Amino acid sequence: GAVVSQHPSWVICKSGTSVKIECRSLDFQATTMFWYRQFPKQSLMLMATSNEGSKATYEQGVEKDKFLINHASLTLSTLTVTSAHPEDSSFYICSAPGRGAGAKNIQYFGAGTRLSVL
């Protein structure tokens, strides 16, 4: 099956700094990737859709300038949490839809990044 790699898996940073999270599709190309946020014992909330070569599409209520998304290649999307504050502490997960017949509707997920802002 398709593999999505997410890095780092865990990051601790000081308030006010920026943190970049990478999401890579390892054995397939992904023109679209999705970024989610998950609070403890809760479901995934879609933050934005990352589009290769064009601007990301953000969900209502998600600050574009706060969560910068760059999808510069067919295998890499990055999420940068700018000027992070403690309320940004969360679990961030990316995904990419599969390729080929029967797999396009299936999402392949990274292992997630736990962000702790002090």
Place this chain on the structure above:
Amino acid sequence: SQQGEEDPQALSIQEGENATMNCSYKTSINNLQWYRQNSGRGLVHLILIRSNEREKHSGRLRVTLDTSKKSSSLLITASRAADTASYFCATDTGTASKLTFGTGTRLQVTL
């Protein structure tokens, strides 16, 4: 995006028993999927059922879909301790489109 509801929120059973989780959603869908998440990890796809299908099987998993009631159920038979995880239903409205996740069911299988 509006989330679907899942029940129960948490389920604790003994190994060998069956586990049933239910999902309700709000809008018309193309497909409904079930994903599994181990604690602190990403999600893994389990099974997909199309809107024109009513039941689907995969190994110990059985999924039903009732589009008239906008609901689905996931049955895990002969559960194992390794089935302990959170289970989420997710709906989509088209090919490679974004998913809308349910609230999730935390399953605990004890020996």
